[in-house]
Amino acid sequence: MVVLSVGIVLILQAMHGALAAWDGGVERMRSAMLAQEQLEQWRLAARTSGAVASGERGRFESPFSDYRWQVESETVALPGAASGSGALHELLCTVWREGRERTFSVATRIYLPEPPEPETQP
Numbered sequence: 263m264v265v266l267s268v269g270i271v272l273i274l275q276a277m278h279g280a281l282a283a284w285d286g287g288v289e290r291m292r293s294a295m296l297a298q299e300q301l302e303q304w305r306l307a308a309r310t311s312g313a314v315a316s317g318e319r320g321r322f323e324s325p326f327s328d329y330r331w332q333v334e335s336e337t338v339a340l341p342g343a344a345s346g347s348g349a350l351h352e353l354l355c356t357v358w359r360e361g362r363e364r365t366f367s368v369a370t371r372i373y374l375p376e377p378p379e380p381e382t383q384p
Contacts, residue, residue, distance in 0.1 A: 293357045293366035300331050300355045305372050312377055314351045328360045348375035
């Protein structure tokens, strides 16, 4: 009887550990998906406007309203680049779940060429 009781306790502890690992994996995958989505929105906005904003933060919409995000950008120096050749920006998106200590960060780079000069008409 004692062996059976100990066996059941060990099985329950193993199941608890497996469920905790599963929950952590699901949260990491969800954070990665949300960070990638946010970076794609920033990349599209940068291509459309020709500029990259920095230091913005916010909250995702339902059903992920307990997740927060922050995007930072930094211009990357291009040694030997000619003036007017554009700029390379590094974007870092950090996602976290409210009330949790874990954060998940994804970085990417985006190149924005200089806008063409308007043509003068004779």
